[in-house]
Amino acid sequence: MHKLYINPLPVRIWHWTNALGFVLLIATGLQIRYLDLIQVLSFRTAVVTHNWIGFVLIANFFVWLGFYLFTDKIKVYHPELSPTKYFRASWRQIQYYGYGIFRGDPNPHHPNAYLKFNPLQSMMYQIIMMLLVPLQFFTGVLLWDVTRFASMVETFGGVRVVDTVHVLLFILFSGFIIVHVYLSSLGHTPTAHFKAMITGYEEIEDEPEAGGS
Amino acid sequence: MKNFRLTSNRMLLSHPKSFILLTLLALALALIGRTLHAQENSLAKEDLACLTCHDKAGLEKKLTNGESLSLQISTQAYTESMHKGASCEDCHSDLNAKTHGKTKADIKSKRAFSLNMRESCRTCHEKKFTEYEGSVHAALITQGSKKAPLCSDCHNPHTLRSTRIIGPITDTPCAKCHADIFQAYSKDVHGLDRIANGKAAPLCANCHQAHGVKAASLGDGVKDACLSCHKNAVALHKDWLPNAALHFEAISCPVCHAPNAERRVNLRLYDGTAKRQVAEKTGVPKFEKRTDAADTGNSGLDERALWSLLKEFNQDGGDGKMVLRGRLEVRSGVQAHQLSEKSKAIRDCNTCHKQGAAAFQSVTLTIAGPDGRPLRHGIQKDVLNSLTSMDSVRGFYAIGSTRIKLLDTLLVLVLLGAVCVPLGHMTIKRLFKNMREKLEAERAAAPVQAASQTTPDAQHTDDDVSK
Numbered sequence: 001m002h003k004l005y006i007n008p009l010p011v012r013i014w015h016w017t018n019a020l021g022f023v024l025l026i027a028t029g030l031q032i033r034y035l036d037l038i039q040v041l042s043f044r045t046a047v048v049t050h051n052w053i054g055f056v057l058i059a060n061f062f063v064w065l066g067f068y069l070f071t072d073k074i075k076v077y078h079p080e081l082s083p084t085k086y087f088r089a090s091w092r093q094i095q096y097y098g099y100g101i102f103r104g105d106p107n108p109h110h111p112n113a114y115l116k117f118n119p120l121q122s123m124m125y126q127i128i129m130m131l132l133v134p135l136q137f138f139t140g141v142l143l144w145d146v147t148r149f150a151s152m153v154e155t156f157g158g159v160r161v162v163d164t165v166h167v168l169l170f171i172l173f174s175g176f177i178i179v180h181v182y183l184s185s186l187g188h189t190p191t192a193h194f195k196a197m198i199t200g201y202e203e204i205e206d207e208p209e210a211g212g213s
Numbered sequence: 214m215k216n217f218r219l220t221s222n223r224m225l226l227s228h229p230k231s232f233i234l235l236t237l238l239a240l241a242l243a244l245i246g247r248t249l250h251a252q253e254n255s256l257a258k259e260d261l262a263c264l265t266c267h268d269k270a271g272l273e274k275k276l277t278n279g280e281s282l283s284l285q286i287s288t289q290a291y292t293e294s295m296h297k298g299a300s301c302e303d304c305h306s307d308l309n310a311k312t313h314g315k316t317k318a319d320i321k322s323k324r325a326f327s328l329n330m331r332e333s334c335r336t337c338h339e340k341k342f343t344e345y346e347g348s349v350h351a352a353l354i355t356q357g358s359k360k361a362p363l364c365s366d367c368h369n370p371h372t373l374r375s376t377r378i379i380g381p382i383t384d385t386p387c388a389k390c391h392a393d394i395f396q397a398y399s400k401d402v403h404g405l406d407r408i409a410n411g412k413a414a415p416l417c418a419n420c421h422q423a424h425g426v427k428a429a430s431l432g433d434g435v436k437d438a439c440l441s442c443h444k445n446a447v448a449l450h451k452d453w454l455p456n457a458a459l460h461f462e463a464i465s466c467p468v469c470h471a472p473n474a475e476r477r478v479n480l481r482l483y484d485g486t487a488k489r490q491v492a493e494k495t496g497v498p499k500f501e502k503r504t505d506a507a508d509t510g511n512s513g514l515d516e517r518a519l520w521s522l523l524k525e526f527n528q529d530g531g532d533g534k535m536v537l538r539g540r541l542e543v544r545s546g547v548q549a550h551q552l553s554e555k556s557k558a559i560r561d562c563n564t565c566h567k568q569g570a571a572a573f574q575s576v577t578l579t580i581a582g583p584d585g586r587p588l589r590h591g592i593q594k595d596v597l598n599s600l601t602s603m604d605s606v607r608g609f610y611a612i613g614s615t616r617i618k619l620l621d622t623l624l625v626l627v628l629l630g631a632v633c634v635p636l637g638h639m640t641i642k643r644l645f646k647n648m649r650e651k652l653e654a655e656r657a658a659a660p661v662q663a664a665s666q667t668t669p670d671a672q673h674t675d676d677d678v679s680k
Contacts, residue, residue, distance in 0.1 A: 035566050035568075103648065161603060174631070
C-alpha cells in the first residue's frame with residue numbers, strides 16, 4: 001500500500017464547495033417547488049438563498065475550469081485519445097462494478113496523478129462538468145431574472161421550457177449525488193475515497209509482484 | 214299698534230349695527246343684480262334671443278319614439294359653463310332662424326339627436342374626439358350599441374363645468390353605466406381618498422382615460438396608469454420581491470392590492486411578430502366559432518384542443534408566431550376596484566406559489582373582440598400542469614402552482630432508483646461475502662503454494678550449482 005497525491009488543493013476546494021452547494025441547492029430547490037409539502041424556509045428565503053448559492057457555484061465552477069485549463073492535470077480527463085482502448089477499459093470497469101467487485105476481484109483501474117479517473121468516471125464527469133452543470137447554471141441565471149433575459153428565454157422556447165430543463169437537471173443531480181456517495185464508498189475501504197478527497201492522498205494497493213522478478 | 218311700529222322702525226334705523234346690516238344687504242343685492250346683468254351682457258344678442266325662449270321651465274319636445282327632450286337651457290348655468298364663449302349657432306348651425314320653432318322638425322329619439330349632434334363637438338375638440346374614436350365606447354357604437362356613451366352622455370353641453378372644479382364623486386358620469394364598479398371604487402382606498410382629499414386621489418379618467426378608454430383587461434394601460442402615480446413602485450417591490458419585473462409583467466396590480474378578490478389566469482392570444490394582442494376582425498367571428506367547435510363538452514378547452522386552436526390561428530397568420538401570454542388578474546371589474554391600503558396587500562408568496570393555489574383554479578383564453586372588449590373562453594385548469602401543453606403555455610409559469618406533474622413522478626422514480634440501486638448493490642455484495650472471502654483466501658494461498666513449489670526447484674538448482 002502506498003500513497004499517491006491525486007487530488008490537488010484547488011480540486012479539493014472546488015469539490016467540497018460544489019458538494020455543499022449542490023446539496024443546499026437541491027434542498028432549497030425542493031422547498032421552492034414543493035411549498036405545499038415542505039415548510040422549513042419561507043418561499044422568499046428559499047428563492048434568495050437558492051439564487052446566492054447558485055452564483056457562488058458559478059464562481060466555483062471557474063475555479064475548477066481554471067485549474068484544469070491552466071495545468072497539465074487536464075490529462076486526467078482524456079489520458080489517451082483512443083476510442084478502442086477507452087471502450088475496452090469501460091467494459092472492464094462495468095464488469096468490475098457489475099460482477100468482479102462481488103468476487104473480490106481487483107479494480108481494473110490503477111490510478112496515478114495523470115490517470116485519476118476510471119473510464120466511466122472520466123466520461124461521466126466530462127458530461128456533467130462540460131454540459132450538464134453549465135446548462136444548469138445557464139437556465140438558473142435565466143430564471144433568476146426572466147425579464148432581463150426575456151429574448152433569450154423566448155429563444156429557448158419560453159419560461160416553461162427553461163424551467164423544465166432546470167428541473168430535469170435538478171432531478172438528475174439529486175439522483176447523481178446519492179449514487180456518487182455510494183460509489184465513493186467502494187474504495188479498498190468504505191472511507192478511502194472520502195479521505196483522499198480531504199487529504200489529497202489516495203491509498204493505492206500495491207500490485208502483487210509477478211514471479212519474484 | 215301703529216305707534217309701536219313707527220317707534221320700532223325709528224329704533225331700527227337709529228341703531229348703528231342695523232344700519233350697517235341693511236347697507237350690506239343693499240350692496241349684496243346690487244352686486245347680484247349686476248352679475249346677472251353682466252352674464253346676460255356676456256352673451257351675444259342672438260344667443261340671448263335663443264335663451265329668451267329656451268330658459269323657460271318645462272320647455273320640451275315630443276320625439277318620434279315617444280320620449281320627451283327637454284329644451285330648457287338655464288341662462289345662468291350656461292353663462293357659468295365652459296361653453297359660455299361659444300354661440301348657440303356654433304353647435305346648432307343646422308337651425309334656420311326663419312323657420313325655427315315654426316315648422317316641426319322630426320327627431321327620432323334622444324339617442325339619434327345626440328348621435329347627430331356629436332359631430333359638432335368634433336369641430337372644436339378634434340384631438341379629444343379622435344381619442345374617443347379609438348376607444349371601446351366608440352367601438353361599441355360602431356357595433357350598434359344603444360347604450361355606449363356619446364359626448365353629451367358625459368358632458369352636458371349647456372352646463373359643462375371645468376374639470377378643475379371638484380364636485381362630489383357622485384357627479385362622475387361613468388357611474389351612470391358602471392354603477393357597481395363605481396360603488397366598489399367609492400369604498401376602496403382611492404375612492405375614500407378622493408372623498409377626503411379631492412383631486413389628489415384618482416377618479417375614473419385618471420386611470421382609464423376620459424376619451425381613449427380601453428377595456429382594462431386588455432393591454433397594460435391601467436398598470437401604466439398605476440405606475441404614473443406610484444412612480445417608485447417597481448423599486449419598492451424590488452426591495453423584497455424576487456423577480457419583481459416579471460411579477461409586474463405577469464400580474465395585474467389588484468391581484469395583490471385587492472386582497473379579497475378572486476383571481477384567475479388570463480391567457481391572451483398574442484401576435485409575437487406584430488407584438489400586440491390578437492384582435493377579432495369585424496364580421497369574421499373566428500374565435501367564438503373555433504373555441505365552440507373545439508370545446509364540444511362545454512367544459513373548457515383541454516391541452517389538445519388548445520394546441521389545435523393555436524395551430525389554426527397560426528395558419529391564419531402564416532408566420533407561426535401566435536403565442537399565449539399568461540397574466541394573473543382579478544375576475545371582475547368590481548373586484549379590480551376593491552383596492553386596499555398598502556399594509557393589507559398580499560405579500561405572502563404562499564398565496565400563489567403553492568400547488569392548488571386558488572388563483573390557478575380558473576383559466577381563461579382571451580382575444581380582443583371587434584368592439585374592443587375581451588372575448589373569452591374557458592380553459593381546463595389542468596392545462597397549466599400538463600407536459601403536453603408546455604409549448605402552448607410556454608410564456609406562463611408560476612413556480613410551485615403550475616409545475617408539471619409528470620416531473621414530480623420522475624423525481625420520485627429517480628430518487629427511488631438512486632436509493633435502490635446502491636441498496637441492491639450492497640445487498641448483492643453482502644450475499645457474495647462468503648464466496649468473496651473464499652476466493653480471497655484461495656488467492657492469498659496461491660502465491661504461497663507457488664512459492665513452495667518454486668523453492669525446491671531453486672534448492673535443486675543451488676544444489677546443482679554446489680555440485
